[in-house]
Amino acid sequence: MPAHSEHQRDLVVIGGSAGSLEVLPHVLGSLPADLPAAVLVVVHSSADDSTGLVRVLDRCGPLPVVAATHDAPLEPGRVYVAVAGRHLLVRERKMLLSVAPKQNRARPSIDALFRSAARWGGSRTVAVLLSGSLDDGAVGLAAIHAAGGACVVQDPDDALYPSMPQAGLAVVPHAEMLPGKEIAFGIQALLSERVESSTFSPDADLVKETDMAENRAGTAPSDQPGRPAAMSCPDCTGGMNIVESAGVVHYTCHSGHIWSPQSLVAAQQDKIEEAMWTAVSILDEQARVYDLLADGRAGMVERHQRAAATEIRQAAETIRKHFPEIVLDTEISLPVPQRAEGSA
Template sequence: MPPFRRDLVVVGASAGGVEALRTMMSALPPDFPGALLVVMHLAAGTQSALARILDRAGPLPARPARHGTPIEPGTVYVALPDRHLLTEDGALVLTRGPTENGHRPAINATFRSAALTGGPKVIGVVLSGVLDDGAAGLRAIVDRGGAAVVQDPDDALYGGMPQNALAAVDTEHVVRAGELGALLDKLVRMPVEPSAVPPPAEMLLLEDRIARESVRAGAFPPAEHDGSGYTCPDCQGGLTEVDPEGRYRCRIGHAWSAQALFAAHDDEFRFALEKALRALDEKAGLARKLAAQFSGSRPGGLADRYATSAREAAEAAETLRRFLLDATGPFGEETASS
């Protein structure tokens, strides 16, 4: 078999990734011979301006991804809010498969799809972001013979995603954002000698199928394999551990890494405490009002009881408020949504 070139570049970014993407785009030449698929975590129901931003950032045209669009070289396709961006037969596929790490679009879904359809012709790029979306997908790309590029964690505004990507794969291509354009242009033009690529793992095929069409009867491991003891934050169903690296899926198909699951439960815990704080503040306020209403009653009567309740609720609220103001997660600001 003759040498080939890697002509599909899939890029994942999250918090702090817009500047890295703009810098990368500005350094790509107008005759860049590959196609780029860009996935950034976007909230459902929002309007994304990312395609317009990237279109202005460099010479290559950037456009929102559209279902069924043929993938053309020299073009940048940007994932839409609330849709996974996948590939099939040289075209884009948009789906509403289950969220992964709370996100749709999810970087892992795009990377997995590219690994399956493009194999060794794919380059995966992980940029700034928190937590670890993209790490498992980048591993799939490398396992299928593709190449991995990671933004230098020290250069990223949020180093979590690059650090986790580097923990998942070995790659010599760890560069600052300002070097990404030149490196990618070099990699897509470099002839690659064919080599044997192992067949895709069954779990890779299953997870790609879930992203495309959700879970059908019999598609997911039977119930006797469930029981990680953890609960899906999206649907409250039980989670199954799908690999020893600490990744989980529920019967609906929602996917979580251990890090993302930890952060989601941390958010739930904080929300519960904030709800309790509001309840205590309101209880103290109502008790003070009732104490004033019964202020003319006999000593030891309703006025005193409500005044005591107001004082106890206010003290508990102040203790909880101090805890919420002082508490930080184990990753500091990186426990926030990526």
């Protein structure tokens, strides 16, 4: 029987959104200076001010925190923060920055980082998903789990915005669920473990999507991941495919936009809102046109134009009245697995 080789994990990827800046400084500040892993961080707020985030996080603890740079090697004991408007990715043992299309309406995207770590880091990876809205990070977390990596999710009860942790637990129910103050210790414990080298081989869809995230040459329609979904992309109106990877569903278009279910629904709701207000505006304009046509008229002609204006205004008012019922419920409810008492 051939001997099984072992290794220690040496890559930590952390993703967070709304509310994550309440816990991230504590997580990084509690990690030791001799951490035997490189740490890559994507926080959606860094899309606006990555330089400020680097300054804040660099004051939190002994680990040096720097902005990620393209094609630079990953060094243990350092924290690399995604920069504004660029996806942060992993390829082999270096980091890449990419201006590929947004994923889940974000660039940098947590899923983009996590999926690349799944492909190139495999079982060497520890993924951490923090507080945030909707479900960015869940698909990538599932990919890392399928690749043999370790997964940590902030306890939803401890998160200011529990939606992202809940989505992560729904697809990786056996992830370590920890309150923010314990996450750093969970990371250190997972890094200290010796794990069997993974025989993971990324599937064709993961390879195609990570290549697309690196902004490589466009994918021919016949080579797109997944299968046609009979839906259009909310960002570019291009045709979309549905992709089922690691037991989780998401969507991608030929341009490279990628959507997880809750984020897709939220984007579609935005389009509905935009279309409804456009319809109200056009109806109001039509009513004014009929009023103008009625001015200076008399008899049957005036009554007809006034009646048309009134009917159109009623249609616009119906849209205004029912608007909140149509667009406000944007999240898909996801069941969170119940933990047995005393379990991690």
